[in-house]
Amino acid sequence: MLDTARPSPSIPILVYHQISEAPPRGAPFRGLYVSPGAFARQMALLKLLGYQGLSMSALLPYLKGQRSGKVVGITFDDGYLNNLTHALPVLQRHGFSSTCYAVSKLLGQTNVWDQGIGIAQVPLMDASQLRQWTAGGQEVGSHTQNHVRLLQSDAPTAQAEMTDDKAALETVMGTSVQHFCYPYGEYAPEHVVMAREAGFETATTTRRGRSTIIGNLLELPRVPVVRSTSLPVFWLKIATGYEDRERA
């Protein structure tokens, strides 16, 4: 039984995008790039502090209050190839797992949804690279078929984007895909229902904060790590209420 007298433990779920050197100054959204060196230092710090980095599946018992311990969820949005090349070796070195949310109709292509806002086009993992990712102890989650804006999609489209992405990734991976991430962090209550009906166990958002074991598993807040996140701030984000302010 849970001891309700004690405060609910806070579990940070980190969100990364690209693990790569940032494009030149002036390029848009440079914050979404974390350099391979910075990522390696962040993971080493977690290890040093006694945290275990976990995929959403491995984190689930902690989010449900069935297990307790020093754990941090690690997620990557979009499925960039640079996650495989730069993040995987670091994760493996520390014995960490993570979840990468992939866009099934764009496997092996580029982040075309970013084209309109001028973000450089870089490769996304293809099917065999995603299988290398999971063979390396990591997990694949769903991020819709086309990286759509759910709020601008009609209900049948939104539903298909979620359920068909799950099915397509399951076919590619040969395993079940149980975790979802709302593209752009955009969703409405009906999309939470769709995620549940599609069979997802968790869904992550871009709302900032650490998760609690009393929270809604289909609207999980996360802790953004960006290019400018210094190592001391990285620690504050994980170990203190730094990210939880907006929830207060």
Ligand SMILES: [Zn+2]
């Ligand atoms: Zn995304």
